Amino acid sequence: MSTRITIDPITRIEGHLRIDVEVENYAVSNAWASCTMWRGIETILRGRDPRDAWMFTQRFCGVCTTVHAMASVRAVEDALKLPVPANAQYIRNLIVIAHALHDHIVHFYQLSALDWVDILQIPKADPAAASKLAETISPWTRNSRNELKAAQDKVKAVAASGQLGIFQNGYWGHPAMRLSPEVNLLAFTHYVQALEYQRKALQVVGMLGSKTPHIQNLQVGGVANAIDLDSQSALSMDKLEQIRILLSEVAQFIREVYLIDVCAVAAMYPEWFKIGSGVTNYMAVPDLPLDSNAVAYDLPGGVIMQGNLGGVQPFKTASDPAFREAVTEDVTHAYYQGEKPLHPWQGETEPQFTDWDGDKKYSWVKGPRYNGKPMQVGPLAQVLIGYAQGHPLTKKYADLALGQVSAIAKVNASPALMHSTLGRHAARAIRAAMLAELADKHWQLLVDNIAKGDLTVHNQPVFPSGEIEGVGTHEAPRGTLSHWIVIKGGKIKNYQAVVPSTWNASPRDESGAHGPYEASLLHTPLARPEEPLEVLRTVHSFDPCMACACHTFDPSGRQIARVKVL
Amino acid sequence: MSKKITIGGIGSVLLGDDGVGPYVVGMLEAGYRFEENVTVADLGTPGLDLVAHLSGIDALILIDSVKNGAAPGTVTLYRKEEILRHGPAPVRMDPHAPVLSESLLIADLAGESPKDILLIGITGEQYEVGTELSDAARNAAADAVIQILVELGRLGISYSQLREQPFSAWWKPLADGPLAQNCLR
Numbered sequence: 178m179s180t181r182i183t184i185d186p187i188t189r190i191e192g193h194l195r196i197d198v199e200v201e202n203y204a205v206s207n208a209w210a211s212c213t214m215w216r217g218i219e220t221i222l223r224g225r226d227p228r229d230a231w232m233f234t235q236r237f238c239g240v241c242t243t244v245h246a247m248a249s250v251r252a253v254e255d256a257l258k259l260p261v262p263a264n265a266q267y268i269r270n271l272i273v274i275a276h277a278l279h280d281h282i283v284h285f286y287q288l289s290a291l292d293w294v295d296i297l298q299i300p301k302a303d304p305a306a307a308s309k310l311a312e313t314i315s316p317w318t319r320n321s322r323n324e325l326k327a328a329q330d331k332v333k334a335v336a337a338s339g340q341l342g343i344f345q346n347g348y349w350g351h352p353a354m355r356l357s358p359e360v361n362l363l364a365f366t367h368y369v370q371a372l373e374y375q376r377k378a379l380q381v382v383g384m385l386g387s388k389t390p391h392i393q394n395l396q397v398g399g400v401a402n403a404i405d406l407d408s409q410s411a412l413s414m415d416k417l418e419q420i421r422i423l424l425s426e427v428a429q430f431i432r433e434v435y436l437i438d439v440c441a442v443a444a445m446y447p448e449w450f451k452i453g454s455g456v457t458n459y460m461a462v463p464d465l466p467l468d469s470n471a472v473a474y475d476l477p478g479g480v481i482m483q484g485n486l487g488g489v490q491p492f493k494t495a496s497d498p499a500f501r502e503a504v505t506e507d508v509t510h511a512y513y514q515g516e517k518p519l520h521p522w523q524g525e526t527e528p529q530f531t532d533w534d535g536d537k538k539y540s541w542v543k544g545p546r547y548n549g550k551p552m553q554v555g556p557l558a559q560v561l562i563g564y565a566q567g568h569p570l571t572k573k574y575a576d577l578a579l580g581q582v583s584a585i586a587k588v589n590a591s592p593a594l595m596h597s598t599l600g601r602h603a604a605r606a607i608r609a610a611m612l613a614e615l616a617d618k619h620w621q622l623l624v625d626n627i628a629k630g631d632l633t634v635h636n637q638p639v640f641p642s643g644e645i646e647g648v649g650t651h652e653a654p655r656g657t658l659s660h661w662i663v664i665k666g667g668k669i670k671n672y673q674a675v676v677p678s679t680w681n682a683s684p685r686d687e688s689g690a691h692g693p694y695e696a697s698l699l700h701t702p703l704a705r706p707e708e709p710l711e712v713l714r715t716v717h718s719f720d721p722c723m724a725c726a727c728h729t730f731d732p733s734g735r736q737i738a739r740v741k742v743l
Numbered sequence: 744m745s746k747k748i749t750i751g752g753i754g755s756v757l758l759g760d761d762g763v764g765p766y767v768v769g770m771l772e773a774g775y776r777f778e779e780n781v782t783v784a785d786l787g788t789p790g791l792d793l794v795a796h797l798s799g800i801d802a803l804i805l806i807d808s809v810k811n812g813a814a815p816g817t818v819t820l821y822r823k824e825e826i827l828r829h830g831p832a833p834v835r836m837d838p839h840a841p842v843l844s845e846s847l848l849i850a851d852l853a854g855e856s857p858k859d860i861l862l863i864g865i866t867g868e869q870y871e872v873g874t875e876l877s878d879a880a881r882n883a884a885a886d887a888v889i890q891i892l893v894e895l896g897r898l899g900i901s902y903s904q905l906r907e908q909p910f911s912a913w914w915k916p917l918a919d920g921p922l923a924q925n926c927l928r
Binding site: 218220221224225229232233236237238239240242279283287288331335342343369372375376379388390391 | 755756757758784785786787788789790791792794795798845848849851852853855872873874913914917
């Protein structure tokens with residue numbers, strides 16, 4: 178007999194992720210991922226000036242603001258075949274990196290660590306022992322007994338108040354929680370410290386983009402930053418130096434805390450390297466262009482099919498024909514009209530809502546496919562595709578992380594373990610460490626280029642009267658993002674955004690193949706089906722971001738999730 | 744030292760009345776001048792990055808659309824305890840869902856939460872995809888500006904009013920060409 182569990186957080190937002198799983202003998206036997214709101218925000222762009230599109234797309238999502246701005250200007254530049262000055266590439270790259278570092282730190286500590294860390298164990302910890310333990314795995318100077326004790330006191334104070342505040346809804350004491358009190362304390366201490374470092378990363382975005390969360394400095398054809406090394410009102414040497422210091426502080430936190438914590442937690446839950454694999458087709462696009470015409474990149478892209486790393490197919494450019502011709506969106510199980518899968522340039526968005534029906538239509542998310550296949554995107558795809566191509570920077574941090582896990586768990590952690598829930602967390606930390614190192618490089622590239630006397634930041638776009646098409650891609654924190662634009666007579670005729678979470682949260686397609694969230698949940702063991710912590714662990718490992726949506730505050734407290742056992 | 748204040752508008756300018764928070768911020772920026780210690784920001788639809796905007800300040804004034812059963816265009820004031828009365832969402836599936844209460848609780852935990860918090864809630868009428876406010880929300884935006892000025896007075900913060908100039912949002916619907924909402928159905 179099977180039990181159906183629906184995890185449907187009824188929040189004030191209209192659009193969110195809903196997961197339905199069937200459970201048999203304490204394991205997931207079937208799964209559906211659905212989104213409960215129609216986005217269709219792209220329709221707002223029709224008829225507008227393509228040079229303004231990025232300001233609107235930046236509002237698609239409050240968390241992924243800059244990534245939608247980047248993909249949008251790149252889409253228009255691709256349509257126009259407009260090169261971007263080197264300075265503009267480096268400034269954009271630094272914003273991309275700083276935003277991603279902020280995003281990854283927040284994801285691990287604030288949004289998913291408490292799936293693994295049991296807050297209620299912390300009062301039992303011995304801060305001195307925890308500090309000693311930390312010394313054996315990291316040179317981080319803020320693991321002192323005093324610092325750990327202060328963090329422990331915060332938890333004790335919250336517990337003593339009888340109001341658990343931010344912690345009131347965790348699955349504390351769940352049998353799947355297994356860290357020692359000391360490791361719980363260390364992780365929580367870093368949870369608090371992470372708030373400081375994610376803020377430093379955001380400061381960099383604000384300094385280069387002039388505002389955060391919505392950057393103001395982009396233009397189709399480049400950026401609007403005035404460069405004058407001696408002027409306080411422009412991008413000066415003073416400002417660049419502040420940016421360098423902030424980025425190096427964040428880099429240190431990632432190397433000495435984030436990467437280490439992920440490895441330590443992973444080493445304590447080794448069975449989670451065998452859970453949550455799912456779709457092992459992976460895709461990533463190249464990013465961080467190194468020159469004006471974007472022919473060389475610091476981050477590689479490509480595809481891996483069925484987990485076969487040896488058969489990796491690289492993408493040469495960010496708009497590689499192998500990518501631009503292969504993407505379609507399937508609406509067999511999505512609430513839209515239409516029969517066959519369509520390419521985004523031909524994409525239609527005609528809603529056809531029916532009730533949730535797992536055999537028919539059940540999601541507002543379309544099913545993006547690559548040559549008809551579901552693909553997993555995100556840091557795991559990024560790291561595996563780099564690793565398979567022998568990309569030195571990927572190998573450096575992936576081998577470091579696997580070595581660290583092996584040392585702590587006293588096992589031999591091989592790259593094959595990466596196809597898993599913990600693999601996704603490890604890959605995100607590996608990617609963050611890579612980006613942190615590249616921040617330094619792109620800062621230097623910018624400074625050196627300015628020192629040569631090149632102050633160009635912008636090429637003027639000119640629009641033809643006929644119809645043109647373009648795709649702008651960005652390998653965002655959650656994976657491959659692509660914006661597809663059709664421009665006619667200098668106005669937007671069609672616009673489609675295929676976002677990372679639609680690849681991962683995609684419903685089944687016409688062949689019945691599961692999307693990545695769905696596939697990853699199959700066979701997951703559940704200790705207590707009525708408290709499906711294990712489902713959340715795997716879903717959170719993808720870092721879903723569905724609520725590109727409404728933030729209306731509901732003071733009545735109707736923010737109840739339904740964890741419904743049917 | 745003078746108090747540091749952040750006035751933040753929350754909401755999506757692409758979803759009808761959800762954009763009223765950023766609209767109020769636009770009105771403030773167009774019509775008033777504040778001292779350097781006052782930050783006026785369109786915060787969009789933040790996730791936990793909201794925490795970064797809460798630290799190091801003495802007072803926070805947020806403007807957001809609310810669903811509270813009142814008539815569209817009603818302006819309701821909430822203090823911290825009312826915002827936090829029901830705590831964080833029990834299950835966070837999508838870790839980026841809106842997080843005002845969570846952000847405040849996390850800032851509290853880090854000892855960085857501002858002492859004075861006021862949420863100015865505007866009851867919206869419609870949240871369909873589109874870049875225009877309902878008449879009710881647009882009228883309420885003017886009331887919200889007055890509430891902000893009252894709160895600044897209470898906090899002892901001075902400001903000056905610029906010569907009256909109507910605020911025109913960059914995200915407003917196209918004058919010629921299709922209105923976004925007409926494309927939908």
